[in-house]
Amino acid sequence: MSSVLTGITTNGSPHLGNYVGAMRPAIELSKKSKSFIFLADYHSLIKQQDPDLTHQSTLSIAAAWIACGLNLKNTVFYRQSSIPEIMELNWILTSITPKGLMNRAHAYKALQDATNGKDKDKNVQMGLYNYPILMSSDILIFNAELIPVGSDQKQHIEMTRDIANKFNLTYGNFFNLPEPMIDETNSVLPGIDGNKMSKSYSNYIDLFSGEKTLQKKINQIKTDSLEPGEKKPKNSILYKYFKCFGNEKDLIKINDYFDEGMGWGDLKKELFKIINHELAPFRDKYLNLINNPKKVEEILREGEIKAQKIASANLKKIRSLVGIRSL
Numbered sequence: 001m002s003s004v005l006t007g008i009t010t011n012g013s014p015h016l017g018n019y020v021g022a023m024r025p026a027i028e029l030s031k032k033s034k035s036f037i038f039l040a041d042y043h044s045l046i047k048q049q050d051p052d053l054t055h056q057s058t059l060s061i062a063a064a065w066i067a068c069g070l071n072l073k074n075t076v077f078y079r080q081s082s083i084p085e086i087m088e089l090n091w092i093l094t095s096i097t098p099k100g101l102m103n104r105a106h107a108y109k110a111l112q113d114a115t116n117g118k119d120k121d122k123n124v125q126m127g128l129y130n131y132p133i134l135m136s137s138d139i140l141i142f143n144a145e146l147i148p149v150g151s152d153q154k155q156h157i158e159m160t161r162d163i164a165n166k167f168n169l170t171y172g173n174f175f176n177l178p179e180p181m182i183d184e185t186n187s188v189l190p191g192i193d194g195n196k197m198s199k200s201y202s203n204y205i206d207l208f209s210g211e212k213t214l215q216k217k218i219n220q221i222k223t224d225s226l227e228p229g230e231k232k233p234k235n236s237i238l239y240k241y242f243k244c245f246g247n248e249k250d251l252i253k254i255n256d257y258f259d260e261g262m263g264w265g266d267l268k269k270e271l272f273k274i275i276n277h278e279l280a281p282f283r284d285k286y287l288n289l290i291n292n293p294k295k296v297e298e299i300l301r302e303g304e305i306k307a308q309k310i311a312s313a314n315l316k317k318i319r320s321l322v323g324i325r326s327l
């Protein structure tokens, strides 16, 4: 069976888009197959430099995964920063990665394009530039094969393959060439304004806000001016939310409501009920864990012991392949 691995940047607390796009599918997968799920806390340092936020996000995101039902028996769950072997591999891979490959990264190019003036690299930290190499190290240290990610990460997996291939040709075959696993159908929840849900656009709904805030946020989802009694369109933003959260039975009912012309306000109440039904049990567990960080630490430590064993065995072989070994 293929080994599955995915990482989540610990950048604030999770929103509904993270849940639908990354967490829910990975948690489903964890019920059936062995997987590596980790908190990319070193990646988060590129996005923000607030130590308290970095620390708090790690707890919050770890707690969210556990609360939402990650299967801890099948999963190796750990912090990237607890596996120093990743950083060591990062240097080995940096040493053979062509600069031209990094020049082509979408995230880097987008930042350059957005920069006015002569020096296009003015706002680019080396961490952002080297981001794909660290991501390759995350994947290759465990020789993982299947990588569930959002479509925005596809290029990074292709770069990982290029880097793995370069290593194999230079030092002898060691790395698998990993494949991205992208679920295009059900994985994109729009933000309340219809654009991709993202922290950077402030159009997100927190995964674990209280019920009142959840309904309030749902009420802010953009609609048109159709009146009650008028048929509602299925290409609306609201309908996409129903598609992401409703089960088959819900959707039959909701289709009728849309066709009969239920008012947007009432549809939003229905949406709240459906989303809250799914999240309420997780919310309680989440709050419990957030108030009990020792428990989360314990769970992570267990995963880190398992991860470390595999990583150190692999790194030993990699070091030997590149000629770093005892005399």
Ligand code: TRP
Residues within 6 Å of the ligand: 005, 006, 007, 008, 009, 040, 043, 134, 135, 138, 139, 147, 148, 149, 153
């Ligand atoms: N870059 C990913 C994101 O922002 C997170 C990530 C870091 C990751 N390392 C990874 C995902 C390795 C998959 C595999 O979403």
